[in-house]
Amino acid sequence: MHRFSRGLAAVFTAAFVAFPTFGLAQQTAPSPSPSPGPTPGPGAISVPFADPYPSTYAPFPSRATLIRNATILTAAGPAIHNGSILIRNGKIAAVGDAGAPADGVVVIDARGKYVTPGIIDIHSHMGDYPAPGVSAHSDGNEATNPNTANVWAEHSVWPQDPQFPRALAGGVTTVQILPGSANLIGGRSAILKVVPARTVQAMKFPGARYGLKMACGENPKRVYAGRGPSTRMGNMAGYRAAWIAAEAYKRRWDAWNASHKGDPPARDLTLESLAEALRGDIYVHMHCYRADEMAQVIDMSHEFGYKVRAFHHAIEAYKIADLLAKEGIAATMWADWGGFKMEALDTVRANIGLVDAAGVRATIHSDDASGVQRLNQEVAKAMFAAKRAGLPVTEDVAIKWMTINAAYSLGLDDRTGSLEVGKNADLVLWDGDPFSVYTHAEKTWIDGALLYDRDDPQQNWKTDFELGYVRSAVRK
Amino acid sequence: MTCAALAALLGTTALARAETVAITGGTVYPVSGPKIAGGTVVIRDGRITAVGANVAIPAGARRIDARGKLVTPGLINAQTVLGLVEVGGERATRNTSARGLVNADFRPWEGFFSESASIASTREDGVTTVGIFPSGGLVSGQAAAMDLADGTAAEMLRKAPVGVVATIVTGPRFTSDVDEMTAGGNDTAAGGEASQPPASRADALAALRELLEDARFYALRRARFDAGTLRGLSASRRALDALLPVVQGRESLIVEANRLDDIDAMVRFARAERIRLVIAGGAEAWKIAPRLAAAHVAVITGAMNNIPETFDTLNQRQENAALLRRAGVEVALVGNAGGGDEEAFNARNVKYEAGNAVAYGMSHDDALRAVTLGPATILGIADRVGSLAPGKDANVVVWSGDPFEFSTNVEHVFVRGREYHDRSRQDQLIERYRHLPRTNN
Secondary structure, eight states, X not given: OOOOOGGGHHHHHHHHHHOXXXXXXXXXXXXXXXXXXXXXXXXXXXXXXOOSXXXXXXXXXXXXXXXXXXXXXXXXXXOEEEEEEEEETTEEXXXXXXXXXXXXXXXXXXXXXXXXXOEEEEEEOTTTSOSSOOGGGOOSOOTTSSBOTTOBGGGTOOTTOTHHHHHHHTTEEEEEEOOOSSSSEEEEOEEEEOOOOSSGGGTBOTTXXXXXXXXXXXXXXXXXXXXXOOSHHHHHHHHHHHHHHHHHHHHHHHHHHHHOOSSOOOOOHHHXXXXXXXXXXXXXXXXXXXXXXXXXXXXXXXXXXXXXXXXXEOXXXXXXXXXXXXXXXXXXXXXXXXOSSGGGTTOOTTHHHHHHHTTOOEEEOOSSTTGGGGHHHHHHHHHHHHHHTTOOOOHHHHGGGGTHHHHHHHTOTTTSSSOOTTSBXXXXXXXXXXXXXXXXXXXXXXXXXXXXXXXXXXXSOOOTTTTTTOOSOOOO | OOHHHHHXXXXXXXXXXXXXXXXXXXXXXXXXXXXXXXXXXXXXXXEEEEEESSOOOOTTOEEEEOTTOEEEEOEEEEEEOTTTBSSTTOGGXXXXXXXXXXXXXXXXXXXXXXXXXXXXXXXXXXXXXXXXXXXXXXXXXXXXXXXXXXXXXXXHEEEEEEEEEEEOOOSGGGOOTTHHHHTTOOTTXXXXXXXXXXXXXXXXXXXXXXXXXXXXXXXXXHXXXXXXXXXXXXXXXXXXXXHHHHHTTSSXXXXXXOSHHHHHHHHHHHHHHTOEEEEEEOTTGXXXXXXXXXXXXXXXXXXXXXXXXXXXXXXXXXXXXXXXXXXTOOEEEXXXXXXXXXXXXXXXXXXXXXXXXXXXXXXXXXXXXTTTHHHHHHTTOTTXXXXXXXXXXXXXXXXXXOTTSTTOOEEEEEETTEEEOOOOHHHHHHXXXXXXXXXXX
């Protein structure tokens, strides 16, 4: 069996679904007389880019739509005033001067209004910590071991979380759902489109790479104080031990995947996630507040030859913005949360602006189902704080903090995050300047489908949970 | 210490006793009356001495040209833990709660931290007075109002108590910071004192009813209590003493309640007990807004909450404050959108709560009231702060534009007549790292 070349792994993953007879269990435990029972799946082997819980998302029905007379913040260049944008077949077909509408095109007059890319929040726990926040819904932290790289956030996501439609109503189109930060290595993230669905698979962003959540500092050492790690040096020792084990695992599997000689090594979900991070196939998203800890993690990434894709929370990123720029590591931050623990004491509102100015891909994040609804306001706070600090930040730059830079951090910047021809039509129409406290998201499109409309509350998404409990429709 | 830091230190301590200042030409929002275009506000000896369009400017007054700017009362955030919690995760810096379940006599302002770094960062964003609230237990303690002026906690105190804080939100809210120290304990009981958390909301209501009953009962029989011949009481002598102003209607009982039925039950309870009631939280208060107005029950709430976070808050919505105000309810907007330590580090963000209230239906005037005169009224300090009128203490802010907009700068902040030029800890961090060193040090 030489079917599992690395380059074609994704293809073969799809093949597993269609032709389960490729399952390795048959090979390793041959049966003299095949039983008529179900054929084993491919779960015994570890291949790069494995996708055993594939996306079943399909775009919702859409109509060609022309938005005219808008101020367009494209996140790909200067603002376009009094411009138009055409969306067709789920994609952006024209931006700037989209010309006259063809027959059957829905026309929206956006005089006085703004159009931006859909907002992307790369740090969310929606679905894993859904509302209502009852004990039965606490599905975000597998706080049973400091290393749970084996858990996948998507296996906790409740698609009926009422927080999802509220995020959509705030203009949010894509989210990364992360495991919590109790553990040194918390598990895999899920990249979701904010769409109504019966299953999480139907929310999964097709082709998105997994993220691996890791956490620095106070949280893991507090949670594991009794059994360790209980110190920052213990944290570092814990990550390093995990990478060492993962390196060996990766070598074993890479060798076997190349040759398919003999018994395959035993599959280990924890080491598999880590090995994928070492291969660069999934992105490391590391919760890290303090500048000095980020620097330690950077050294560790050199020690083991992997990349940190983004530091999350990054309260002190402004202190080492030059280092982050040199390393090409993105930073995602709050506008002004702080003070809730020692490592969050040095929050400054100019953080995002200072980091951006140093050449780092800077983004806002929410980590909060209320905050996710107002990321435009959070960016406004950060933008004006940056101006007060003397930085020449404009709306053209600030818009990137919640769109294209976030898309980059997820590796999706070729598909979403900016208003450019050919990209997914993920966009928001705002009833005014999105950096004003008084502005609402008026309409949100995902892949060209109008999924939220402030003017049509009865058509808006209401989760199963809300039926019979929540009387008013979601109207941000 | 650098020269700049030394200057800043002097700037906030040694300088500026009350001077005479005339803020001229701005659009003045007295809040207690209509706005005045091209108005003047005169401050002398810590007080506002004149407000109006045609005001004589005292000789020798320092003039502040506020043309094109807005002048408002200093903002008031009615419900915070500013000065009570410095670093949320550090137990030793948390001073919000007392040991037992009925702590009506707990006075959190006595543990206030006047050197909190959040004071300057809150003040420089235009907030000049905060309510500080205890938490934990069934009756958490007494709330107070603090001016964000320099000085010790005692000197900052605007008024205390401004109400007794209780909750009928069941579950973890009954757990105080120090419950682990006293779990099952009943160390000060004279007999019969509540030591177990209520098992349900009706149980909590019954406990509150019994407390007020015992407060009245005890007030008439102090001698018998001292002689040791009184029946057991449901709280300590001091707690019952502290509840007396409540049962006498002189002080508010501020009750955290969110569910429609809890709020309704509290309104009925307050009527039966003839007490003054303030609802804090009030997630579903909008559903009975006219009844709250009729009963003169004020509500302390936010404008960013719309998630059915618990079974108590299924129908909370961002229009809550606007609907309450429209019905005539006195409203104080506070930051309770969750995240960070909104109630300490980000007590400054109350102005954005007001902006969001406007975005969800409240008039701008009402939203300004809900962060100035509204909370002042609820906290019983409206005779001194919360509006711009002659004789009031001079807590005044000059804004470059709309106070609720992110783009607006705070240009001048006066507390008790003194102008503050803050360089908060955050400002100093930005200054330090604005230009990174060329070396790796």
